[in-house]
Amino acid sequence: MEKALEKKMGLATRDAYGQALAELGRVNSKIIVLDGDLSASTKTNLFAKEFPDRFFNVGVAEANLVGLAGGLAQAGKIPFISSFACFMVCRAYDQLRMAVAVPHANVKVVTSHGGISVGEDGASQQSIEDVALMVSMPGFIVAVPSDEHCTRALVKQAVEIKGPVYIRTGRPKAPLVHEATTSFSFGKGILLRKGKDVTLVANGLMVFEALWAAEELEKSGLSASVIDMHTVKPLDEDLLIAQAEATGAVVTAEEHQVWGGLGAAVASALGRKCPVPQELVGIQDTYAESGKPEELLEKYGLTGQRIAEAARRAIQRKR
Amino acid sequence: MIAVVMELPAVALEIRKEVIRMLAQSGSGHPGGSLSAVEITTCLYFHALRHDPKNPQWEDRDRFVLSKGHGVPVVYAAMAIAGYFPKELLGTLRKLGSPLQGHPDTRFMPALEACTGSLGQGLSIATGIALATQMDKKDRWVYALISDSENEEGQTWEAAGFAGFHRLDRLIAILDYNKFQLDGAIKDIQDLEPLRAKWESFRWNVQEVDGHSIPELKAALDKAKQVKGQPHMIIAHTVKGKGVSFMENNNYFHGVAPTQEEMQAALKELDGDPSLSNAMVAAGKIKKGGK
Numbered sequence: 001m002e003k004a005l006e007k008k009m010g011l012a013t014r015d016a017y018g019q020a021l022a023e024l025g026r027v028n029s030k031i032i033v034l035d036g037d038l039s040a041s042t043k044t045n046l047f048a049k050e051f052p053d054r055f056f057n058v059g060v061a062e063a064n065l066v067g068l069a070g071g072l073a074q075a076g077k078i079p080f081i082s083s084f085a086c087f088m089v090c091r092a093y094d095q096l097r098m099a100v101a102v103p104h105a106n107v108k109v110v111t112s113h114g115g116i117s118v119g120e121d122g123a124s125q126q127s128i129e130d131v132a133l134m135v136s137m138p139g140f141i142v143a144v145p146s147d148e149h150c151t152r153a154l155v156k157q158a159v160e161i162k163g164p165v166y167i168r169t170g171r172p173k174a175p176l177v178h179e180a181t182t183s184f185s186f187g188k189g190i191l192l193r194k195g196k197d198v199t200l201v202a203n204g205l206m207v208f209e210a211l212w213a214a215e216e217l218e219k220s221g222l223s224a225s226v227i228d229m230h231t232v233k234p235l236d237e238d239l240l241i242a243q244a245e246a247t248g249a250v251v252t253a254e255e256h257q258v259w260g261g262l263g264a265a266v267a268s269a270l271g272r273k274c275p276v277p278q279e280l281v282g283i284q285d286t287y288a289e290s291g292k293p294e295e296l297l298e299k300y301g302l303t304g305q306r307i308a309e310a311a312r313r314a315i316q317r318k319r
Numbered sequence: 320m321i322a323v324v325m326e327l328p329a330v331a332l333e334i335r336k337e338v339i340r341m342l343a344q345s346g347s348g349h350p351g352g353s354l355s356a357v358e359i360t361t362c363l364y365f366h367a368l369r370h371d372p373k374n375p376q377w378e379d380r381d382r383f384v385l386s387k388g389h390g391v392p393v394v395y396a397a398m399a400i401a402g403y404f405p406k407e408l409l410g411t412l413r414k415l416g417s418p419l420q421g422h423p424d425t426r427f428m429p430a431l432e433a434c435t436g437s438l439g440q441g442l443s444i445a446t447g448i449a450l451a452t453q454m455d456k457k458d459r460w461v462y463a464l465i466s467d468s469e470n471e472e473g474q475t476w477e478a479a480g481f482a483g484f485h486r487l488d489r490l491i492a493i494l495d496y497n498k499f500q501l502d503g504a505i506k507d508i509q510d511l512e513p514l515r516a517k518w519e520s521f522r523w524n525v526q527e528v529d530g531h532s533i534p535e536l537k538a539a540l541d542k543a544k545q546v547k548g549q550p551h552m553i554i555a556h557t558v559k560g561k562g563v564s565f566m567e568n569n570n571y572f573h574g575v576a577p578t579q580e581e582m583q584a585a586l587k588e589l590d591g592d593p594s595l596s597n598a599m600v601a602a603g604k605i606k607k608g609g610k
Contacts, residue, residue: 032451032454053454054454056450056485058477058481059477059480059481061474061477061480061481063439063440063443063473063474063477064443064446064474064477064478064480064481066443067440067442067443067444067446067447067474067478068443068444068446068447068450068478068481069447070433070443070444070447071384071433071443071444071445071446071447071448071449071451072447072448072450072451073447074382074432074433074444074447074448075382075447075448075451075452075455076378076451077451079447094437094440095440095443095474097437098434098435098436098437098440099433099434099440099443099444102424102425102426102434103425103426103433103434104426
């Protein structure tokens with residue numbers, strides 16, 4: 001019996017990014033930050049304030065932003081580049097491909113406003129495709145951190161990696177699901193709860209929802225493993241398969257299209273190594289709309305309740 | 320700059336011949352935009368660039384980004400003659416396992432500095448290198464060769480605006496204005512004029528030269544370095560397919576390699592004897608494209 005889940009709000013993951021970036025700036029003079037006129041939203045403004053000589057607002061020009069980063073990396077700098085997820089990835093995808101992915105440039109792409117919890121701004125600002133697009137680009141590490149601790153750790157670790165990294169942060173405050181002392185590593189999922197009947201695999205805001213679902217399931221005598229799979233690529237297949245084997249059913253939950261994101265990556269691994277029933281919680285091939293973040297998450301099925309329902313379906317499908 | 324025993328016109332002639340040979344051997348590639356850039360590339364590799372072919376990753380080297388990636392054969396030819404790799408390697412262009420990829424790919428040849436081939440991106444990358452150069456106060460020049468049709472790409476103007484605003488005077492771009500793009504004449508597809516005024520309005524120091532005049536190109540490259548506080552644009556007026564009569568302004572050769580017979584005629588013409596070229600034209604053997 002786990003201790004009762006408490007919803008303690010932490011910083012938005014974008015705020016944690018801004019803070020970590022400024023901290024990195026103090027110890028690494030090679031870090032240059034580029035933003036496309038959204039620094040107050042992506043939180044690179046914290047770095048900009050402290051290191052104005054190493055910060056460039058390139059204006060609303062995402063294609064050039066990414067090309068500049070490729071050139072800076074070529075000249076030995078470590079560029080961190082930020083914009084909203086949809087503008088950085090969808091708008092400048094070819095530039096990310098040619099200036100970063102193909103040459104395996106040392107560029108760190110950290111976006112904000114991932115998912116539909118952007119809220120009132122509506123579909124144009126809500127990125128639901130970025131993870132799918134980024135995992136398909138060879139050589140990129142792709143991560144969706146769940147809370148401020150996870151974000152800080154991954155942002156700092158990104159500097160230690162020589163090569164392209166994509167980290168997606170979000171707009172609203174994120175519930176804490178980890179301890180400040182937890183250690184994180186790209187490609188290593190975190191087993192937050194161990195159960196027997198089903199494994200819930202989530203990232204971003206959905207990690208807290210998965211923990212909520214696990215408690216809900218417990219009320220009816222079902223026990224669930226919960227994995228924070230913050231890194232979608234490379235996927236921690238060892239942890240996933242071990243839990244899939246132990247529980248015999250899997251549910252994935254992500255604030256993203258079900259096509260091409262975490263659920264698809266997990267399905268691919270299960271299909272190859274451990275075919276058990278899987279249910280996918282995510283955006284069901286549609287664009288969302290304006291509304292309060294919590295209203296949107298409810299309407300588009302991204303809640304602990306829906307994860308618990310999916311878990312029951314997955315468990316029923318076991319042979 | 321590296322020591323050369325040949326005079327630049329002789330180097331240019333050699334590069335032109337190597338371009339014809341390697342494209343004929345590969346059986347595919349883009350002759351027109353390589354031949355228009357022969358003198359530009361010659362002046363870059365044998366006059367302007369401070370580089371060391373034996374130590375291509377020398378940190379303080381000047382940087383050259385070929386934004387018009389389909390023109391890479393002319394760069395390979397110049398690099399081979401400069402001593403980056405043996406000339407025999409030119410025969411492997413576009414073949415499996417060759418470092419001479421169809422478009423610039425730094426995974427196979429880091430000295431190319433950037434991966435290009437998706438048009439309109441190279442100027443941004445060069446601008447990024449120039450920005451790092453300015454931040455570090457390095458004594459380094461950053462060159463970019465862009466095509467005329469890349470002026471149709473929005474990103475080119477994003478980079479132009481950034482470089483102009485940030486006064487990146489270590490950036491020297493050369494525009495190979497050969498007046499054609501794949502589907503035809505630029506003036507018919509989307510006329511770029513007034514091109515000089517456009518670049519000037521983005522705060523660039525602009526010069527216009529005959530892109531086949533080595534003295535004019537050398538003078539412009541030298542003169543650019545004297546102007547402070549602005550990035551530099553050298554609009555080089557060129558002829559697509561320059562040097563081979565049946566390829567000049569014949570847009571069929573934008574993206575079609577010469578046959579063995581065409582190669583023989585072209586090489587002979589480059590040595591001063593146009594008889595084979597003339598005979599092929601008279602016999603109606605040369606395909607035509609563009610306007």
